[in-house]
Amino acid sequence: MGTDVTSQEVSDIRSAPGFSIACDETCDVDDITQVVLLGRYFNDQGLQEELITLLPLKAQSQGEDIASAVTACLKQKDIDINRIISITTDGAPSMKGAHKGFVSLLKISMEHDVISFHCVIHQEVLCAQTFPEKISKVMEMVMQIVNKIMASALNHS
Structure with missing residues (x-):
């Protein structure tokens, strides 16, 4: 049942003309960095906000690591990153850094500019x-x- 719900959520995100993501990192009780990726989109049922995934990072939690993990996850789920409209993160350097932050690196791999929020x-x-x-x-x-x-x-x- 859980797999069906997840596949339906991913299908809804894929069918939306555009969507926003929120990304945050934290450490679990085993000191493994976890990146939470949420998606917000609009469909025939109205505004939806769903957990896309929880990504454990094996190495460091620098901007490059987060960007590559998020990009790989979206590609694996066949979600087009070029339909991202906005990105919400905290103000940590790994997220908002001008050159090596997650948002900056994700913007480089996209075909258009996106709005980023605190x-x-x-x-x-x-x-x-x-x-x-x-x-x-x-x-x-x-x-x-x-x-x-x-x-x-x-x-x-």
């Missing part, structure tokens, strides 16, 4: 800088909580 949390923090002081204090506290959670990830050996 992740939602970082966009909200940037917007919060223009808010009144009371709202800015709330956003500052939210970011402190998020950063605390991220910094206190499970320790393992």
Whole structure:
């Protein structure tokens, strides 16, 4: 059943005239870098957002490694990278680096330019800088909580 759902999602992405991807990297409890690849597209049921894949990276998590893993995954699933409209990532150098970042390298392999976005949390923090002081204090506290959670990830050996 899971295979059927996945193949239907991939088929839907393939049939969409264009789609967006979101890519983020993290480490699992075994210290293996995992790249999460999400796709957002529009079909007859409306706006859809689906997990395309979770890619474990065997080597390093540099921009080249992420770009080649994502490109290989999309090719394997027969998803045309030239129909990507936008890419959302965090601001890490491996993702947004001007020359060797994932977004820059993916743009080189495409036939057109794409829009790249910062992740939602970082966009909200940037917007919060223009808010009144009371709202800015709330956003500052939210970011402190998020950063605390991220910094206190499970320790393992």
